[in-house]
Amino acid sequence: MxxxxxxxxxxxxxxxxxxxxxxxxxxxxxxxxxxxxxxxxxxxxxxxxxxxxxGIKAVRVTNCDLPSDLPFINEQLTSPIRIPDLPQVTPILPSTKSNKCINMIKRKHVKDLSSVEIPSFHYCVEGNMIPENVQEFYLRRLDYNITSKFFSFLKGKSDVVIIEIGGYTGQLLRRLIPVTDAKHYVVIEPVPSFYNTLNKNIKTFNFNTSIRTYNFGLSRSQKEMDIGIVGDATNLSRKKVIQKRRAKTTEKVRLVSVLDFFIQLGVGCHKIDLLTINCEGCEIDVLETLLSTNLIENFDYIQFQPHYFAPHVGNFLCRYCRLRQLLARTHEVVYNFPQVWEAWKRKQ
Structure with a gap:
């Protein structure tokens, strides 16, 4: 022309x-x-x-058409929620009722994505088709302190409560507590050697905070399994990383039910200021479980790191993008570095 x-x-x-x-x-x-x-x-x-x-390709995604056969918790909606058998876990706040607020926790059917949500779902899938490229792009732009300093506004609030899933040896805990003045802090770490180091480090921090640590991980059900130890890249099934970095030792880790853990903490009675998750793949199970109950509404802020490389997640791309759409029903994004770190705030 x-x-x-x-x-x-x-x-x-x-x-x-x-x-x-x-x-x-x-x-x-x-x-x-x-x-x-x-x-x-x-x-x-x-x-x-x-x-x-x-790494974005202008193609129509066909393997994520909805509804799909992705694993999700919509089963046993009518089954009663019982007090779990986790005696080692104590309620996060002393005012928790003896029944752990079971009567306040409700299962809910997770509705399919609406005609308004489906385009956003496909946009997410298409934008993350090559997650390693997306991750590399945003890693260069990430301020690694954002996972703690972003929540500095909590410092002016009384009785701040934080739950951390995947504490490793205490790196995030050491930054989050001074920034937020958290009064109650719960952290779980499944790998025994990391857990021991975590407790040793906590003793040197001298924080005026009630810190409780638990040596297990979270899953859909309770089980035990062996895990190869490769530092902060350790996870339940990251075979390529383990082979590349040659894990020299293995340790047995215990996993407990996601729902049992949060019930035993008494989350049904209280609002939690921040839930932060970095557990090498378990973030999908944790958030899907919370979304299948009204417990999701008890978290003011949720911060998590996606792990596309964890094979046990299954179809990561579809589950991750659907998770974001479902989470958007109760929360809104407050910062987002795709495939690196993201944070969501509960809608008022």
Whole structure:
């Protein structure tokens, strides 16, 4: 189209240049055509570069059509919720009722995504089709202190309560408590060696905070399994990482029910200021379980790190994007570094 315009201009040149006013029109037209051509070419290249950088492909996703066979907790909606057998876990606040507020916890059927939610779901899937590229892009832009300093506004609040899933050896705990002045802090770490180091480190911190630590992980059901130890990349089934970094030892870890743990803490009675999750893949099980009950509404802020590389998650991309859509029903995003860290605030 631009070529035809230029040919017409050249053909009309003799008659256009008869006077100065026509010359000005001619050159303004030429300049406008050139500018439009340059801008169009630049925008096209910019979009191509961004798509390559983020690993985004302009294709329609077919393997995430809804409803799907993704694992989720909609079963046993009518079964009663009982007090769990976790005597080692004590309620997070002393005012918790003796029945752990069982009567306040309700299972709920998770409705399919609506016609309004489905386009956002597919947008999420298409934007994260190559999660490792997305992660690499946002890792370069991440302020690693955001996982603690973002919540500095909690410092002016009394009786701040924080639950951390996946404490490792206390790196986040050490930053979060001074920033928030948390009065109650619960942290779980399933790997025995990490858990021992966590407790040793806590003794050196000298915080005026009630800190409770538990040596188990969270899953859909209670079980035990062996795990290869590869530092902070340790998880239940990250075989490629374990092979690459050559785990020298294995340890037996215990997993308990997600729902049992939160019930035993007495979450049904109280609002929790912050739930932060970095458990190498268990974040999907934890959040899906909370979403299947009204417990999800008891968390003012939820911060978690997605782990696309954890094979036991199954179809990560579909589950992750659906999880975000379901979480958006009760919470809203307050910061987001896709495939690295994200945080959500409960809607008022």
């Amino acid at each position: 631009l070529g035809d315009m230029l040919r017409r201009l050249i053909h009309q040149l003799p008659s256009w240049v008869k006077n100065m006013s026509q010359k000005r029109i001619f050159w303004k037209t030429i300049i406008a055509v050139v500018v439009i051509s340059i801008v169009s070419y630049s925008l096209k290249n910019l979009m191509t570069h961004l798509k390559d950088l983020l």
